Amino acid sequence: MLSPVARKYRKTAFSVLASYFVLFPIANYVAVKMHPAGVALWMLAAAPMLPIVGVVFLLGRYLRQEKDGYKRDLTVRCLLWGAAGAVMVNLFSGYLRIFGWKGQLFPFTEFFVFALCMLAAKLSYRAANRVPADE
Amino acid sequence: MNNKLKVLRAERGWSQENLANALEVSRQTVNALETGRYDPSLPLAFKLAKLFGKRIEEIFQDDE
Numbered sequence: 336m337l338s339p340v341a342r343k344y345r346k347t348a349f350s351v352l353a354s355y356f357v358l359f360p361i362a363n364y365v366a367v368k369m370h371p372a373g374v375a376l377w378m379l380a381a382a383p384m385l386p387i388v389g390v391v392f393l394l395g396r397y398l399r400q401e402k403d404g405y406k407r408d409l410t411v412r413c414l415l416w417g418a419a420g421a422v423m424v425n426l427f428s429g430y431l432r433i434f435g436w437k438g439q440l441f442p443f444t445e446f447f448v449f450a451l452c453m454l455a456a457k458l459s460y461r462a463a464n465r466v467p468a469d470e
Numbered sequence: 471m472n473n474k475l476k477v478l479r480a481e482r483g484w485s486q487e488n489l490a491n492a493l494e495v496s497r498q499t500v501n502a503l504e505t506g507r508y509d510p511s512l513p514l515a516f517k518l519a520k521l522f523g524k525r526i527e528e529i530f531q532d533d534e
Contacts, residue, residue: 406499
């Protein structure tokens with residue numbers, strides 16, 4: 336059962352994330368067709384990032400408002416697993432380059448690993464904390 | 471930390487869902503409390519004590 340705060344977070348986060356699927360194709364189209372440079376390019380690159388930052392902001396608000404300490408604890412633990420994954424990829428790619436690797440990782444690798452680790456943590460906690468039938 | 475939540479709940483014939491609703495937390499939280507996987511915050515411990523009409527130390531005992 337979701338708490339009212341969690342329900343509000345899910346609903347708002349879903350709407351904010353949905354705007355990403357509008358902003359990214361538009362920004363991509365503008366980049367391909369108009370080839371902006373300088374400040375315009377920076378602003379264009381920032382546009383699809385805004386919904387993602389928005390979700391992080393919403394997550395922060397959820398953690399501040401959630402009264403169920405156990406749920407808050409699990410969310411923070413999942414975020415830590417995500418952060419650990421992202422830092423790991425960042426360090427690994429950094430060391431690869433320092434040691435002479437000339438290639439490049441896919442641009443959003445850190446973010447994907449962050450999301451993947453968070454999801455894996457959430458699923459494993461859910462499996463470990465499976466609630467038996469009510470007595 | 472050990473606790474008597476399951477016993478106290480059973481004595482009153484409450485389900486985990488009943489207790490979760492009274493505490494305004496999820497059933498997972500009640501289950502985690504009962505199985506000792508989660509130690510409650512001070513406000514939640516006070517809420518439990520009030521609900522069961524007992525002192526906190528009558529519900530929760532230190533492991534040592």
